[in-house]
Amino acid sequence: EVQLVQSGAEVKKPGATVKISCKVSGYTFTDYCMHWVQQAPGKGLEWMGLVDPEDDETMYAEKFQGRVTITADTSTDTSYMELSSLRSEDTAVYYCATTNYRIGRFDPWGQGTLVTVSS
């Protein structure tokens, strides 16, 4: 069974950096790309970017470019999403999700990680 298990909730102050993990099991980590999606409270889904674990190539949405770093650790089958210069608008649930190509449909998804930015 394919599983994506994310790290726990975080509370950060404005200006800080958060790093969330997504550990996969049930498939070969390098066979799929890993994406990260943001969902603000009561809002829709927004794609942040991806990493291809096979060659560490990344792509980022323009909105998050410069503040987000997505990585893949093939030794632990874990992807990380780091978001810096946090502001209150970054309070959201962050999901990891896989695609079979760099551009693809998301399936499956992690359970989500709530990040709260508050002074």
Place this chain on the structure above:
Amino acid sequence: EIVLTQSPGTLSLSPGERATLSCRASQSVSSNYLAWYQQKPGQAPRLLIYGASSRATGIPDRFSGSGSGTDFTLTISRLEPEDFAVYYCQQYHTSPLTFGGGTKVEIK
């Protein structure tokens, strides 16, 4: 960037009724690279439909997708109690990957 517009924003229906959800793209989505997801409160989205009309593994056949180009539809033939949720469309024709704003299907 391809903008996806979903309508209506909210659909109020009773169990057993038919639900028709619309997703319109600002430009053509080639090869029908359009997916639909269901999201329930406190849960991650779940893939329902990909390629505009193919059901994902384990998805009941009361869910169907149709459309091409810029106009796509998700139909739930007879609503079950567990189908009341928010539904999102997503295009994977080109980067950036984009989602529609969602349609909430609520119990009338």
